[in-house]
Amino acid sequence: MTSLNLMFDADDTLWENNVFFEEVIESVFVELERTGIHRGGLRERLDAIERENCRVYGYGCAVFQRSLEDFVADVRQAPCGAEESAWIARLCRPIRDGAIELLPGVRATLEALAARHRLFLLTKGAVDEQERKIGSSGLADLFEAIEIVVDKTADVYEAFLIRYDLDRRHTWMIGNSPRSDVLPALAAELGSVLVPHPATWSLEQDTVPPVSARFTVVERFTELVALFGEQIAEEIVEEIAEEIAEEIAEEIAAEGMT
Numbered sequence: 001m002t003s004l005n006l007m008f009d010a011d012d013t014l015w016e017n018n019v020f021f022e023e024v025i026e027s028v029f030v031e032l033e034r035t036g037i038h039r040g041g042l043r044e045r046l047d048a049i050e051r052e053n054c055r056v057y058g059y060g061c062a063v064f065q066r067s068l069e070d071f072v073a074d075v076r077q078a079p080c081g082a083e084e085s086a087w088i089a090r091l092c093r094p095i096r097d098g099a100i101e102l103l104p105g106v107r108a109t110l111e112a113l114a115a116r117h118r119l120f121l122l123t124k125g126a127v128d129e130q131e132r133k134i135g136s137s138g139l140a141d142l143f144e145a146i147e148i149v150v151d152k153t154a155d156v157y158e159a160f161l162i163r164y165d166l167d168r169r170h171t172w173m174i175g176n177s178p179r180s181d182v183l184p185a186l187a188a189e190l191g192s193v194l195v196p197h198p199a200t201w202s203l204e205q206d207t208v209p210p211v212s213a214r215f216t217v218v219e220r221f222t223e224l225v226a227l228f229g230e231q232i233a234e235e236i237v238e239e240i241a242e243e244i245a246e247e248i249a250e251e252i253a254a255e256g257m258t
């Protein structure tokens with residue numbers, strides 16, 4: 001039985017994450033509306049500020065909080081006061097301290113996959129925040145290695161393969177983000193499985209390629225058990241076919257010599 005290397009994303013793949021950010025954004029928009037600011041175009045302005053701040057400062061709650069302050073200042077055309085900063089910090093508290101909500105079937109699916117394959121966790125963001133979530137999830141023991149990185153680029157995937165001596169043909173990245181989990185993994189010639197989450201952050205969206213031998217989409221996380229069962233079967237068939245081809249080639253070569 002061929003063992004695969006299955007790399008997992010964390011936020012919005014294993015547990016809920018972006019919904020909590022969306023709730024904060026909605027509260028900010030409601031407050032702005034209450035003071036007479038129309039919400040049309042606000043999301044685009046916030047996205048632009050977040051895109052720039054994430055590029056400069058990375059991901060996580062502290063950067064999000066900063067982006068909201070910059071956004072409110074931009075919309076109001078006045079710097080954020082201490083009271084407003086404290087209000088934004090209060091809104092963000094559930095993101096920092098809230099309980100982890102695993103997505104349906106995650107633990108059972110990982111346990112089933114761990115019986116056959118090597119599992120890895122690769123997540124991006126602020127180290128302390130990601131460590132807290134990983135610890136609270138109770139899933140850490142299922143992974144051979146866990147890495148928290150600043151961003152997930154093709155180079156980061158390449159470095160991961162080298163560090164753990166993984167054969168890319170037998171390595172798959174599984175996650176909810178086209179931009180972080182699918183496109184850079186495919187660029188590094190890993191396989192990739194998109195598990196879409198309806199609340200995926202707008203900045204993680206991108207166009208994915210058509211389904212192929214190295215890329216597929218599953219509706220639910222639990223479908224991974226069947227998917228990687230079939231994957232094993234296909235690989236065994238491939239290996240047998242290769243062995244037969246080698247035997248035939250050897251026979252032809254032997255016949256040629258007589």
Ligand SMILES: [Mg+2]
Nearest residue numbers: 009011012176
């Ligand atoms: Mg994610």
